[in-house]
Amino acid sequence: xxxxxxxxxxxxxxxxxxxxxxxxxxxxxxxxxxxxxxxxxxxxxxxxxxxxxxxxxxxxxxxxxxxxxxxxxxxxxxxxxxxxxxxxxxxxxxxxxxxxxxxxxxxxxxxxxxxxxxxxxxxxxxxxxxxxxxxxxxxxxxxxxxxxxxxxxxxxxxxxxxxxxxxxxxxxxxxxxxxxxxxxxxxxxxxxxxxxxxxxxxxxxxxxxxxxxxxxxxxxxxxxxxxxxxxxxxxxxxxxxxxxxxxxxxxxxxxxxxxxxxxxxxxxxxxxxxxxxxxxxxxxx
Numbered sequence: 059x060x061x062x063x064x065x066x067x068x069x070x071x072x073x074x075x076x077x078x079x080x081x082x083x084x085x086x087x088x089x090x091x092x093x094x095x096x097x098x099x100x101x102x103x104x105x106x107x108x109x110x111x112x113x114x115x116x117x118x119x120x121x122x123x124x125x126x127x128x129x130x131x132x133x134x135x136x137x138x139x140x141x142x143x144x145x146x147x148x149x150x151x152x153x154x155x156x157x158x159x160x161x162x163x164x165x166x167x168x169x170x171x172x173x174x175x176x177x178x179x180x181x182x183x184x185x186x187x188x189x190x191x192x193x194x195x196x197x198x199x200x201x202x203x204x205x206x207x208x209x210x211x212x213x214x215x216x217x218x219x220x221x222x223x224x225x226x227x228x229x230x231x232x233x234x235x236x237x238x239x240x241x242x243x244x245x246x247x248x249x250x251x252x253x254x255x256x257x258x259x260x261x262x263x264x265x266x267x268x269x270x271x272x273x274x275x276x277x278x279x280x281x282x283x284x285x286x287x288x289x290x291x292x293x294x295x296x297x298x299x300x301x302x303x304x305x306x307x308x309x310x311x312x313x314x315x316x317x318x319x320x321x322x323x324x325x326x327x328x329x330x331x332x333x334x335x336x337x338x339x340x341x342x343x
Contacts (some may be wrong), residue, residue, distance in 0.1 A: 059187065059190060059191065059194070059244075060135065060138075062183055062186070062187050062307050063131070063135050063154070063187060064135070065179075065183055066157060066180065066183045066184055066187060067128060067131055067132060067135070068175055069180040069183065069215070069298075070123060070124075070127070070128055070131070070157060070180060071093070071121070071333050072126065072176060073118075073129055073164070073173055073176050073177065073180060074120040074124035074128070075124060076103070076120070076173060077103075077105065077116060077117055077119075078117055078120050078121055078124065080100075080101060080102055080103020080104045080105050080106075080117060081102075081103070081114070081117050081147070081303065081306075082102040082103065082159060083100075083102075083105075083110075083306075083307045083308065084102075085100075085101035085102040086098050086099060086100055086101045086102075086110050087099055087101050089247075091245075091246060092247075092249075093241045093245065095241075095246075097109055097110075097246045097247055098110035098111075100112075100113035101141070101249070102173065103115075103174055104171050105117070105168070105169075105171070106171070107170070107171065107247070108169045108247070109244075109246035109248075110307065110309070111244060111246065111248055111304070111309060112244075112246065112248075113307075114300065114303035114304040114306070114307045114309065115157075115258065115300045115303070115304065116164070118296065118299040118300030118301070118302065118303040118304070119160065119164075119168070119210055119296055119299075119300060120176075121299055121303070122159055122292065122296040122299050122300075123157075126292065127153065127156060127157065127292060127294060129152075129310055131153045131157070132148050132155075133268070134146070134149045134150040134152075134153045134331040135150065137149060138150045142305055144195065144203055144341060145198045145338060145341045146203075147191060147194060147195055148195075148280070148281065148284045148338075148341070149284070149338075150191060151188065151191045151192060151195075151281060151284060152284040152285045152287070152288035152289075152330045153186050153287060153288060154188045154191060155188055155284075155285035155288065155289060156186055156195040156225050156288050156292050157184045157290050157296040158181075158184040158185055158188050159256065159261075159289055161177065161185075162252070162256060163252055163253065163256065164177050164180075165177040165178060165249075166252045167181070167248070167252035169247065169248075174294060176181070192278075195277075195281065197277065198312060199277070200276075200277020200280060201277055201283070203277055203280045203341060207233040208272065208275070209269060209272040209273055212333075213333055214269060215270075216326070216329050216330075217265050217266070217269045217286070218266075218269070218334060219289060219326065220265050220286070220326050221262045221263075221265035221266050221269075222262075223322050223323070223326060224257040224258055224261060224262040225258055225262060226322065227257070227319050227322060227323070227328055228251075228253070228254045228257060229258065231243065231244075231251075231254075232254065236284035243287065252259055261286075261289070263283060264271070264286065265334050266287055267279075267282065268282035268283050268286055283337065284337065287330045287333055287334040287337060288330075288334065290308060290323075290326055291327050291330045291331055291334060292328035293323055293327060294323050294324050294326065294327015294328065294330065295327065297319070297320050297323050297324065298320065298324065301320060324327055
């Protein structure tokens with residue numbers, strides 16, 4: 059497992075560095091997509107065939123993962139090697155879950171490029187590492203932890219709002235496209251929007267499942283909570299960085315979007331930091 063995590067760190071560093079080095083805005087060009095719309099293509103680096111709107115988002119994600127998640131993962135691995143206890147495993151699980159979310163996004167969402175095999179390797183490694191890490195925690199440990207971590211009213215409200223907010227952020231775009239009988243407004247050169255699939259199809263239901271398990275004192279809910287809180291923290295940092303790169307590329311973000319998407323996730327991330335601190339304080343071993 060330690061070797062697998064080291065491989066994930068190396069792959070993550072390579073992928074993100076190459077992505078960040080692609081940030082140049084002087085090679086864009088316009089094409090007509092499969093829906094008959096004119097789309098501006100980024101035209102540079104590993105994201106040369108991605109849209110001009112999406113490429114800065116990918117680069118912002120790369121920057122966050124390299125500068126924030128890679129150091130956290132190195133710390134989590136070091137902590138796990140030194141301690142080998144329930145707290146160290148939960149921390150490593152939460153970071154690996156965040157990498158799994160990121161790797162799924164790029165493996166299925168980025169236009170095919172020279173790093174495709176690296177995307178597959180990162181997705182596969184983080185997927186199996188997450189499963190193995192969860193399995194490595196004994197049922198007795200999970201029963202003990204479930205006694206320390208329980209859903210307070212504040213945490214319950216936070217989880218409900220987090221699960222609902224994912225639909226509030228993305229569902230209106232889909233409904234509008236169905237009503238107007240058109241593709242998504244920012245579908246551009248893509249066939250689907252992977253973020254919508256992950257957030258509304260997996261993450262949101264997972265949040266409600268986590269709350270249900272916590273109320274039943276099921277230890278698996280504790281594991282899911284660690285992952286959800288860490289992912290929420292990282293997304294809260296990632297979104298402003300993504301929008302910063304979009305601004306640097308000259309893309310103007312409408313004020314309503316800043317409020318409904320950026321604002322919601324940043325506020326939730328702030329509460330996630332608070333609950334995450336309490337979470338680890340309540341774990342005694």
